[in-house]
Amino acid sequence: MSLVTHHSSLPLVIDIENITKEYVMGEEIIHALRGVTLQIRRNEYLAVMGPSGSGKSTLMNMLGCLDTPSSGRYEFNGKNVSEMDGDELATIRNREIGFVFQTFNLLPRSTSLRNVELPLIYAGIDPEEREERATQALTDVGLGDRLTHKPNELSGGQRQRVAIARALVNHPSIILADEPTGNLDSKTGEEIMALFESLYQQGNTVIVVTHEADIARHARRSVHLRDGVVESDELAPLPPPAAMAVAVESLGK
Amino acid sequence: MKRFLYELTESWKIAAAQMVANKTRSMLTALGVIIGIVAVTLMGTAINGISTGFDKSMAVIGDDVLYISQRPWTRMNDWWNYRDRKKIRTEYADKINHAIAATPNSNLMIAVPTMSLLRSVKAGDNSVDGVFILGTTTDYTLISTLDCSEGRFFNELESRGGAEVCVVGYDVADAAFAGRSALDKKVLINGHSFKVIGTLSRQGTFLGLFSLDSIVVIPLPAFKKYFSAKSEADVRVKVRDKTHMADAVDELTGIMRRLRSLPPEKKDDFSINEQQAFKSTLDAVKTTIAIAGLFITGLSLFVGAIGIMNITFVSVKERTKEIGTRKALGARRRTILLQFLIESTALCLVGGLIGLTFAYLMCFGMAAAFPSFPIRFSFGLVIASMIVSVLTGLVSGIAPAWSASRLDPVTALRYE
Numbered sequence: 089m090s091l092v093t094h095h096s097s098l099p100l101v102i103d104i105e106n107i108t109k110e111y112v113m114g115e116e117i118i119h120a121l122r123g124v125t126l127q128i129r130r131n132e133y134l135a136v137m138g139p140s141g142s143g144k145s146t147l148m149n150m151l152g153c154l155d156t157p158s159s160g161r162y163e164f165n166g167k168n169v170s171e172m173d174g175d176e177l178a179t180i181r182n183r184e185i186g187f188v189f190q191t192f193n194l195l196p197r198s199t200s201l202r203n204v205e206l207p208l209i210y211a212g213i214d215p216e217e218r219e220e221r222a223t224q225a226l227t228d229v230g231l232g233d234r235l236t237h238k239p240n241e242l243s244g245g246q247r248q249r250v251a252i253a254r255a256l257v258n259h260p261s262i263i264l265a266d267e268p269t270g271n272l273d274s275k276t277g278e279e280i281m282a283l284f285e286s287l288y289q290q291g292n293t294v295i296v297v298t299h300e301a302d303i304a305r306h307a308r309r310s311v312h313l314r315d316g317v318v319e320s321d322e323l324a325p326l327p328p329p330a331a332m333a334v335a336v337e338s339l340g341k
Numbered sequence: 342m343k344r345f346l347y348e349l350t351e352s353w354k355i356a357a358a359q360m361v362a363n364k365t366r367s368m369l370t371a372l373g374v375i376i377g378i379v380a381v382t383l384m385g386t387a388i389n390g391i392s393t394g395f396d397k398s399m400a401v402i403g404d405d406v407l408y409i410s411q412r413p414w415t416r417m418n419d420w421w422n423y424r425d426r427k428k429i430r431t432e433y434a435d436k437i438n439h440a441i442a443a444t445p446n447s448n449l450m451i452a453v454p455t456m457s458l459l460r461s462v463k464a465g466d467n468s469v470d471g472v473f474i475l476g477t478t479t480d481y482t483l484i485s486t487l488d489c490s491e492g493r494f495f496n497e498l499e500s501r502g503g504a505e506v507c508v509v510g511y512d513v514a515d516a517a518f519a520g521r522s523a524l525d526k527k528v529l530i531n532g533h534s535f536k537v538i539g540t541l542s543r544q545g546t547f548l549g550l551f552s553l554d555s556i557v558v559i560p561l562p563a564f565k566k567y568f569s570a571k572s573e574a575d576v577r578v579k580v581r582d583k584t585h586m587a588d589a590v591d592e593l594t595g596i597m598r599r600l601r602s603l604p605p606e607k608k609d610d611f612s613i614n615e616q617q618a619f620k621s622t623l624d625a626v627k628t629t630i631a632i633a634g635l636f637i638t639g640l641s642l643f644v645g646a647i648g649i650m651n652i653t654f655v656s657v658k659e660r661t662k663e664i665g666t667r668k669a670l671g672a673r674r675r676t677i678l679l680q681f682l683i684e685s686t687a688l689c690l691v692g693g694l695i696g697l698t699f700a701y702l703m704c705f706g707m708a709a710a711f712p713s714f715p716i717r718f719s720f721g722l723v724i725a726s727m728i729v730s731v732l733t734g735l736v737s738g739i740a741p742a743w744s745a746s747r748l749d750p751v752t753a754l755r756y757e
Contacts, residue, residue, distance in 0.1 A: 154754070155750075155751050175673045181670065193665075193754075198358070207671055209351050210670060211671065212344055
């Protein structure tokens with residue numbers, strides 16, 4: 089196991105030290121995480137990989153501040169997350185984390201604009217500024233002409249773009265994507281991954297949780313989990329040429 | 342505070358969107374509240390109406406008149422205690438008037454004797470049954486609100502002499518003479534002929550129950566002569582100032598005790614009645630109606646509230662994943678709680694408004710169908726039912742909203 093020191097000049101966003109997580113399922117205690125240590129700096133592009141049951145989802149819940157560890161230390165931008173209560177975690181999620189889900193998780197009866205405005209509503213932003221920022225975020229992902237469409241009027245790829253716009257709209261510290269291409273065909277999947285690539289190029293911190301090596305290949309660093317521990321943590325030797333080409337193309341747009 | 346208003350506005354928008362999205366379901370759920378509010382409003386209107394009608398009817402009787410009778414008006418369940426009392430005699434009126442004249446600064450003005458019976462009245466082929474035949478003196482005009490729309494009341498001479506003249510109420514004149522003037526016509530009361538010298542102006546009904554216009558007034562001596570001289574009599578006494586009612590009652594009690602020569606240790610063997618006593622009896626009836634009504638309407642609102650609670654629970658369950666997403670995006674517990682509370686409250690409020698509209702239309706219809714029954718739809722009731730709607734919404738929404746706010750985001754996101 090090699091600890092990666094990557095972009096060592098940039099500040100730490102996530103600093104996890106020896107966290108564990110246990111669940112009680114019936115009479116059994118499940119050790120989902122058995123001591124994970126992980127540091128993620130600003131503007132990293134990281135893939136978290138592992139087979140099902142490896143603790144991948146649990147780690148994602150921890151990283152996304154949806155859950156707190158049973159033991160260990162978790163600091164997010166220097167703030168101790170492990171001891172926060174539900175509402176403090178909600179504030180961290182709202183301000184610092186942009187979620188992208190496999191199933192998009194858009195509100196079905198709301199327009200793209202309204203969906204993207206949601207995190208801003210929870211941040212208490214005024215309606216005018218909210219609309220302006222949501223419009224900008226949708227334009228940034230190439231959906232400037234789909235503001236008033238509802239999810240059922242959009243293709244899968246467009247839906248995921250709305251979700252990415254929603255993740256970006258509050259300028260979070262990390263973008264946390266859980267199997268973001270799992271419900272998309274491979275061509276659309278590649279487009280979405282290209283979008284992540286360009287977000288990374290613009291300076292965002294991107295974490296993609298996936299079990300697909302093809303998807304993980306786009307990242308600059310990949311962390312493999314197995315049985316609740318980090319099995320390997322390595323930098324990609326070189327950016328995959330295909331991904332770079334798409335990225336350059338999409339940046340040029 | 343500003344933040345709270347902000348969240349409130351956003352929650353209202355979500356609630357409105359939810360209702361529009363689930364129109365049928367929302368309407369069916371709100372039905373319980375609609376029925377509840379209709380019941381509450383109609384009950385309130387009925388109580389209001391009875392109260393107003395009573396006040397109107399009381400004004401006709403006169404609230405500044407005391408009635409000396411053999412028994413109290415308000416005690417129906419122990420009449421045997423009063424059965425053996427001496428009868429009230431019409432002669433007391435004169436004696437009371439002497440006593441009033443002899444008292445400086447008396448609280449009383451004038452006493453007038455009355456006797457009454459129910460008889461049928463005939464004019465030609467027309468017959469009116471159950472007419473209230475009132476025998477009294479010309480002084481009756483001084484203590485009542487009666488006035489003649491046509492003709493005149495009988496004078497002192499006719500009154501003392503027991504002339505065979507009468508003054509008829511609106512209903513009697515209308516039924517016996519069918520629109521033609523009753524003046525100078527003859528009517529037969531119990532087979533005895535009386536000449537009509539006046540028609541009373543219309544009084545309306547007592548609480549919509551019976552007419553105050555089905556009346557014939559005749560001179561007291563004629564009443565005694567042709568009907569029973571032994572039938573029960575009352576003496577009505579008008580007080581000078583109705584704000585000193587208690588003093589007037591005391592004074593009259595004193596006069597009556599002297600008339601009856603009662604020694605101090607004996608109890609009164611007569612009753613002095615006033616309409617206030619009536620009012621307190623009615624208040625008791627009103628309270629009973631209100632309690633029974635409140636129970637029934639409370640029950641229907643309760644059923645409505647359970648419906649709302651049920652549908653809110655269903656809504657929370659259905660939208661578990663949405664709640665998870667909202668939480669992931671930064672919704673706090675309070676925000677989720679507020680959202681579902683507002684949803685149930687909005688549902689109740691819409692139900693309440695629809696219920697009010699129905700109730701208003703029903704009152705309108707009832708007022709048109711039964712013009713004699715007093716119905717009043719008051720602004721206070723509108724406010725009250727709105728408050729009741731909101732409270733129902735809050736009470737029925739709190740449990741589901743609480744459970745939604747406590748959902749664990751990880752579990753909620755994984756819910757399919």
